[in-house]
Amino acid sequence: xxxxxxxxxxxxxxxxxxxxxxxxxxxxxxxxxxxxxxxxxxxxxxxxxxxxxxxxxxxxxxxxxxxxxxxxxxxxxxxxxxxxxxxxxxxxxxxxxxxxxxxxxxxxxxxxxxxxxxxxxxxxxxxxxxxxxxxxxxxxxxxxxxxxxxxxxxxxxxxxxxxxxxxxxxxxxxxxxxxxxxxxxxxxxxxxxxxxxxxxxxxxxxxxxxxxxxxxxxxxxxxxxxxxxxxxxxxxxxxxxxxxxxxxxxxxxxxxxxxxxxxxxxxxxxxxxxxxxxxxxxxxxxxxxxxxxxxxxxxxxxxxxxxxxxxxxxxxxxxxxxxxxxxxxxxxxxxxxxxxxxxxxxxxxxxxxxxxxxxxxxxxxxxxxxxxxxxxxxxxxxxxxxxxxxxxxxxxxxxxxxxxxxxxxxxxxxxxxxxxxxxxxxxxxxx
Numbered sequence: 001x002x003x004x005x006x007x008x009x010x011x012x013x014x015x016x017x018x019x020x021x022x023x024x025x026x027x028x029x030x031x032x033x034x035x036x037x038x039x040x041x042x043x044x045x046x047x048x049x050x051x052x053x054x055x056x057x058x059x060x061x062x063x064x065x066x067x068x069x070x071x072x073x074x075x076x077x078x079x080x081x082x083x084x085x086x087x088x089x090x091x092x093x094x095x096x097x098x099x100x101x102x103x104x105x106x107x108x109x110x111x112x113x114x115x116x117x118x119x120x121x122x123x124x125x126x127x128x129x130x131x132x133x134x135x136x137x138x139x140x141x142x143x144x145x146x147x148x149x150x151x152x153x154x155x156x157x158x159x160x161x162x163x164x165x166x167x168x169x170x171x172x173x174x175x176x177x178x179x180x181x182x183x184x185x186x187x188x189x190x191x192x193x194x195x196x197x198x199x200x201x202x203x204x205x206x207x208x209x210x211x212x213x214x215x216x217x218x219x220x221x222x223x224x225x226x227x228x229x230x231x232x233x234x235x236x237x238x239x240x241x242x243x244x245x246x247x248x249x250x251x252x253x254x255x256x257x258x259x260x261x262x263x264x265x266x267x268x269x270x271x272x273x274x275x276x277x278x279x280x281x282x283x284x285x286x287x288x289x290x291x292x293x294x295x296x297x298x299x300x301x302x303x304x305x306x307x308x309x310x311x312x313x314x315x316x317x318x319x320x321x322x323x324x325x326x327x328x329x330x331x332x333x334x335x336x337x338x339x340x341x342x343x344x345x346x347x348x349x350x351x352x353x354x355x356x357x358x359x360x361x362x363x364x365x366x367x368x369x370x371x372x373x374x375x376x377x378x379x380x381x382x383x384x385x386x387x388x389x390x391x392x393x394x395x396x397x398x399x400x401x402x403x404x405x406x407x408x409x410x411x412x413x414x415x416x417x418x419x420x421x422x423x424x425x426x427x428x429x430x431x
Contacts, residue, residue: 095184
């Protein structure tokens with residue numbers, strides 16, 4: 001019996017049965033009918049609390065002791081401790097614990113980080129954004145002036161274009177990797193700011209301007225060339241994330257947001273936008289963030305993140321406790337639009353079934369999928385395959401290598417998967 005089955009039996013109207021000690025047998029239908037409902041409910045609650053102590057925490061009956069006073073800032077339960085995985089790289093990398101989260105929004109303090117020269121501390125009172133170049137009116141905006149424009153909110157994912165490298169390199173890929181280690185450079189948030197189209201209209205962007213340079217205020221002066229058409233579409237200068245001011249590691253006090261495009265182009269701590277009629281060919285789009293191809297050429301300005309999916313349960317280091325029904329679940333996302341379908345296979349791709357998509361299914365946002373599976377104890381190979389509303393189908397790793405060659409460093413969207421051994425152990429095994 002799985003944990004899900006135990007919960008269902010305990011809440012489907014039947015009498016809860018004891019796991020040990022017989023403490024719950026005192027709660028009988030006769031007692032309830034006899035008018036002892038209040039006493040029975042109290043006994044049941046106390047017994048459940050006694051039978052389910054949290055590790056290292058002394059349990060007390062919360063109906064007998066006054067609770068804690070509210071604080072100025074909320075905190076997680078002592079029973080919950082999700083953490084980002086920190087890399088020792090010079091610039092700074094942290095990975096989101098995808099396997100520990102629910103829904104499609106990532107708590108701001110668990111959003112992944114990728115920095116090229118640390119996190120600058122910027123006083124919002126002195127912050128300035130310059131917009132110049134091929135415009136009628138070069139202007140400098142303060143943060144407060146940006147907030148005076150109509151606010152726009154978008155829900156979307158952000159993903160580092162180097163996310164998932166361990167699923168591409170290595171033959172075979174290392175088996176003992178968690179979802180966080182494989183694809184943790186991925187997060188979803190609600191972002192609020194001013195539409196870049198509004199700002200470009202304010203400065204009078206020239207018709208001939210086809211590119212703009214976005215420059216950050218960090219010590220690396222991260223800079224990327226962006227097609228102007230993205231500004232007219234859905235780009236923001238964002239100053240809020242998940243209902244609060246953007247945090248310093250996410251670009252406080254303001255960042256460029258390009259929904260669906262590779263994370264590096266979403267320049268944090270943005271301080272300057274220059275419009276021009278050609279790309280600027282900056283360091284981080286020539287020596288880096290280009291895709292080498294098998295013929296010796298390189299693919300440049302590959303901004304959109306292709307459709308991708310990842311099963312987050314069951315996944316390493318989970319071990320299935322027993323045979324029975326399980327729900328395979330995970331994330332799917334595409335920088336080109338909405339997820340139209342997610343296929344799941346439990347036999348290494350020999351057959352596929354359609355997973356249920358959990359609402360909301362938003363464009364350029366994380367989407368949750370779920371697939372019921374009865375495990376009978378035999379070895380299994382779990383795979384997920386995303387299809388977006390453009391018709392793009394997530395490829396296998398072999399298909400991706402054939403198209404990109406062995407030296408590609410970005411946009412690893414090959415099919416991920418997990419092997420399940422007969423003893424229930426789960427390890428990473430891509431298609």
